[in-house]
Amino acid sequence: MTTASPVWHPFTQHAVQPEVIPISKGEGAWLQTVDGRCIFDAISSWWVVTHGHRHPQIVQAISDQAGRLDQVIFAGFTHEPAEKLARQLVAITPPALEYVFFSDSGSTAVEVALKMALGFWRNRGEQRSRILALEGAYHGDTIGGMSVGERGVFNAPYDPLLFDVERIPFPAAGREQATLDAITNACRNAGVAALIVEPLILGAGGMLIYPPWVLAEMRRICEAHGILLIADEVMTGWGRTGTLFACEQADVTPDIACYSKGLTGGSLPLAVTLCRADIFDAHYSTDRSKTFFHSSSYTANPIACAAACANLEIWQNEPMMQRIAAVANAQANGLNRFREDRRFTNIRQIGTIAALDIATDDPGYLAGIGPRLYNEFLARRLLVRPLGNTIYLMPPYCSTPDEIDRVFDAIFEIVDGIG
Numbered sequence: 080m081t082t083a084s085p086v087w088h089p090f091t092q093h094a095v096q097p098e099v100i101p102i103s104k105g106e107g108a109w110l111q112t113v114d115g116r117c118i119f120d121a122i123s124s125w126w127v128v129t130h131g132h133r134h135p136q137i138v139q140a141i142s143d144q145a146g147r148l149d150q151v152i153f154a155g156f157t158h159e160p161a162e163k164l165a166r167q168l169v170a171i172t173p174p175a176l177e178y179v180f181f182s183d184s185g186s187t188a189v190e191v192a193l194k195m196a197l198g199f200w201r202n203r204g205e206q207r208s209r210i211l212a213l214e215g216a217y218h219g220d221t222i223g224g225m226s227v228g229e230r231g232v233f234n235a236p237y238d239p240l241l242f243d244v245e246r247i248p249f250p251a252a253g254r255e256q257a258t259l260d261a262i263t264n265a266c267r268n269a270g271v272a273a274l275i276v277e278p279l280i281l282g283a284g285g286m287l288i289y290p291p292w293v294l295a296e297m298r299r300i301c302e303a304h305g306i307l308l309i310a311d312e313v314m315t316g317w318g319r320t321g322t323l324f325a326c327e328q329a330d331v332t333p334d335i336a337c338y339s340k341g342l343t344g345g346s347l348p349l350a351v352t353l354c355r356a357d358i359f360d361a362h363y364s365t366d367r368s369k370t371f372f373h374s375s376s377y378t379a380n381p382i383a384c385a386a387a388c389a390n391l392e393i394w395q396n397e398p399m400m401q402r403i404a405a406v407a408n409a410q411a412n413g414l415n416r417f418r419e420d421r422r423f424t425n426i427r428q429i430g431t432i433a434a435l436d437i438a439t440d441d442p443g444y445l446a447g448i449g450p451r452l453y454n455e456f457l458a459r460r461l462l463v464r465p466l467g468n469t470i471y472l473m474p475p476y477c478s479t480p481d482e483i484d485r486v487f488d489a490i491f492e493i494v495d496g497i498g
């Protein structure tokens with residue numbers, strides 16, 4: 080048991096993956112290693128780097144803000160980058176989301192959402208604390224996020240700490256009605272506080288896509304039963320599904336929405352949880368016990384907020400929808416090359432997310448094929464991290480059709496090689 084570095088890496092089994100690659104520079108869709116190799120970042124450095132690395136406007140905003148105000152306590156104090164960002168987020172997110180709570184990661188944005196939901200019911204004097212969640216969901220790695228996420232090898236040791244939730248089957252093609260019926264049935268039970276979903280696609284759960292009309296029906300059922308709907312747009316936000324936010328495609332306004340990953344264009348950690356006015360109002364009282372008791376030391380860090388404001392300007396001023404369409408188009412063309420090939424199944428795409436499964440007797444996240452594929456991609460200077468036997472691309476929007484094609488070429492080559 081020896082490693083050269085004291086660093087313990089995330090989601091990394093150091094015993095079978097002894098090497099980590101030192102990176103010294105990022106440029107557009109590319110990462111540069113310390114020894115000068117260039118690697119194409121086909122997963123946007125874990126789904127966050129939407130515009131490519133070091134977008135000049137974001138870099139400038141960070142530098143300017145760092146020269147003015149680096150950090151200030153956010154209870155009792157405020158600052159322009161947070162105020163401006165909050166105003167703009169309320170303007171561009173689905174209508175009726177009116178309040179913005181800041182935190183630092185997707186996981187904490189989900190914790191905040193769950194606490195808002197339970198606080199809402201408690202402050203209104205109703206006994207509701209049960210959460211409904213989709214099978215296969217991923218909502219982060221904190222205790223609340225794991226509780227509402229899929230249970231499995233990732234969280235088995237922590238199971239004693241996790242709270243019970245009601246599982247709703249994933250709305251797989253042809254089985255959508257069963258999902259909706261399960262939600263309706265669950266809503267009839269006393270004590271249900273909220274349904275949490277990743278809108279339109281389960282990300283870490285295997286890039287599983289479901290149609291907008293199902294999300295619209297989920298919204299309708301929640302409303303009919305007075306249950307809160309929480310949309311976890313941590314991954315789907317910022318153009319990933321082809322629209323700025325996934326909920327737009329179903330014309331749905333959730334009661335609470337979580338955004339993070341692309342919020343700062345992938346430059347700095349920041350997250351927000353937006354909610355409807357009635358959720359804020361339920362906490363608004365001269366009774367101080369109804370306060371929303373949540374904070375983190377760096378809540379609404381000014382530098383991160385300034386980076387997010389610059390991201391919003393990019394969305395306003397650059398042809399983002401054209402870029403996203405170009406990436407989506409290149410991926411659609413790439414995927415088409417696999418449709419007749421029986422070594423691949425479940426070829427699918429939504430917006431800038433393209434995925435396909437390798438037919439294998441050993442599917443699932445720990446499928447032996449996953450690490451092997453990862454290494455083969457790396458040997459070709461491509462950063463692609465399969466989820467078990469699922470290969471997916473989620474590149475930065477500045478990627479060119481040629482760069483994207485290179486990944487699809489590699490998939491063929493690698494699968495040919497492993498027979």
Ligand SMILES: *Cc1c(COP(=O)(O)O)cnc(C)c1O
Nearest residue numbers: 184185186217218219282313314
């Ligand atoms: C990544 C992700 C999270 C967790 O975000 P972190 O910033 O990694 O804590 C939560 N929900 C979804 C849907 C995600 O994809």
